[in-house]
Amino acid sequence: MNRFKFTLFFATLILFSCNKEEQYAEVSAEELHASVDQVTNIMVHDIFSPPVASRIYAYANVAAYEIVAQSSSNYNSLAGQLNGLDSIPKPKRTSHLNYRMSALIAHIEISQYLIFSEDKMIQYKDSLYSNWKKTNSQEFESSMAYATEVVDHIKSWMDKDNYKQTRTMPKFTVQSDNPERWQPTPPSYMDGIEPHWDKIRPFIMDTASQFRPIPPPEFSMEKGSKFHDELMEVYTIKNKMVEDGDESEELQIAQFWDCNPYVSVTRGHLMFATKKITPGGHWMGITKIASKKAAADFEESVYAYTKTSLAIADGFISCWEEKYRSNLVRPETLITKYIDENWAPVLQTPPFPEYSSGHSVISGAAAKALTHIFGENFSFSDDTEVIYGLPVREFQSFNHAAQEAAMSRMYGGIHYRSAVEVGMDQGAKLGDYLVNTLKMKNSKDPIAAN
Template sequence: MKLNDKIIPIRVFAFLLVLFFLNSCKQDPSKVSTADLQHVEISAKDFQNAVDRVTEIMIHDIFSPPQASRIYAYPNIAAFEIIAQNDPTYKSLAGQVTDLTEIPTAADSLVNYSMAAMIAHMDLSKSLVFSEEKMTAYSDSLYDMWSEKNKPQFDASMNYAMEVVEHMKEWIGKDNYKQTRTMSKFTVDIDDPARWQPTPPAYMDGIEPHWNKIRPLVLDSASQFKPEPPPPFSLEKNSDFFKELKEVYDVSEDITKKGDESEEVEIAQFWDCNPYVSVTRGHLMFATKKITPGAHWMGITEIACKDTEANFNETVYAYTKSSIAMFDAFISCWDEKYRSNLIRPETLINQHIDENWKPILQTPPFPEYVSGHSVVSGAASTVLTDIFGDNFSFMDDTELPFGLPVRGFDSFNKAAEEAAVSRLYGGIHYRAAIDEGLTQGRQVGQWVIDNLQMKQ
């Protein structure tokens, strides 16, 4: 009995030791050493997915092409400024981009700069779209995952990102966008046969007539690259203007004879990118969902990043530089649109050539000269060529979600040229608007290249 009396307490003591050891392993997560936590890796694909999500929301919210360029550029700049704090390869845009000052530096050594860049990008994007809840749902799913993996790192990154967001919002708020929301609508001069008039089927007012008052990012002014004026308006059959008008009609008629399967129709539809397409069925009119031209070129940027296996920082750099060029390209283009205020081919062809004629593409709701696709494509292709090189061949699958096939291009410049001429095939632009617009866009893109030092 005495032996057992001694053995039992020993067994109890041993059992208690085991319990103590097991309990000691169940530490409070907040007290776990940061050395024991895994660094959260943020990939280039994560950033691309976030931008894609912004694009989806903008399609849902039906933002105009100029507005979309603003929604892309600012969050990209915020993300770039954060990675530039921690990667000596890149140089801050502070002092280079108009009125942008240095962002706060991170005080906490636990900050994950890629994570902070993602957080700042998504939070700023949310503040610039209408459907904030859609962006919130997306970002919260990532936050939960990152926090679960490494809460101290996530908290530090979140805190830093919010500092940067507040800094960026103060800068963004001074770009004159809010002021343009309350400016007068565009007045149509119906007594001047050369001036733009709303077009069917929706006969919408002119979109963003005051966009030239938005603060440029790199340009000296909205009119810095003012294009050559269009041919003087004339309905004389031997005039340059009428020849361009007749070209639109003749090209359209030739394409119609070839049928809907023609190469020209495929090109026109591929580069349509008109978020204001309206469909009328009986007494019902509704809008179809399409991306903007800026969104298409953001898609091409993503393709180039994937094809070159660009890392997170390289991807942010490419997105930022191209979106800055497009932002200024829209300001430059819209400045000319409402200065020349030129009538669209559809209106004149219906009035003077064929009252039953319809363009292959729906005419967008703003003046004709210059072509927005041409300007933006010229700017984006010039910057992308600078980043990835000339003769960069790629397969463009940007329009697959909209039921359009993949198209291949030998270079960004070739893609831009096709985007530009697509507007002639679509029946919505004269030749001068296409050619001069492409030149104007390339000038904007080159100016961005020459005046932004984004790498050390």
């Protein structure tokens, strides 16, 4: 009897140990959102320019998405769809492999490779990885091994996009004797940012000029000309906003969509910077908001981030091709020189040419992608800017948000109307092209309808 009891106890102990070892980690959409937020926070700290930030989001999201597509019949690989991307390797072994874990690891590792403050990402991931390893070490090691293979594959593809070559190209030459060409603006008078971004390999576009917009209005300081009328509109709007004070709706919109990653502030002899998210970071925040409202699972959220970030990344390439081609002067330069030397825009003028409006282009593109993912008339509360002391704004659709983001540039005094309206059209055309070209999700139903 005692021998029987001992045998039963020993068998139960073995069974319990096996069950404990076979526990698996739950990798949820919430962990994905937290990791994207961590990347955004680090990029704010590191002060990445909007185009460079968009590249980081896109590559990290594609890395995660390709693993999702490997494990789910509902999603198609982007190999052969994105320029230069070949199929990622298949896992050498599937025993104990957690595809969600591999996808999130790939997202984190690519992000860490592209940011500056690696220590901040290392601290974040070490805590996450440690928990996974404690839950099931075999699962973690297997998932990490596969993620590493995919990361190496994505890095090889990424390193051929001409980014490294553009780091050694010359600065932009300012035509200081030509009044219609862009001039550096106060307070920092910075050089033009990323003048060679048009040489970055696009993700889906054939060339950077594929969606080149119509030319801006012909430069003229004569009263009654279209260009002069648009210049005076910027001047007049700012003055009216000052009269209306903090209750001005235009002022609130301008501040909400500022998204300037580096604002120089001068106090006496001291100059310092205030940091914010980039326009792309704001739209990544909106993607999170929509995903959570739609109760999107991990795979659906990866899909949403990927499609939206691709629209944004190519939007910046398209826009920057036009910016440094048309090389148009900013309103602030002309107004302070010819109209009112004491005038200043509500928003700090960013350091690159005026036409077309970058925020307008990428907002138009992102809105098209998100509408395709979540459906028309998807209302949401945008709390992305709350951490910067701004209130939540309500939107009835992604297009509603995009329209407001675009107009914020004119309200802020940094763009003419044409740059805003044409920029939105430029982005919308790119967004339509992305939606109609990329075959990502087999189900045509919006996530919100699931």
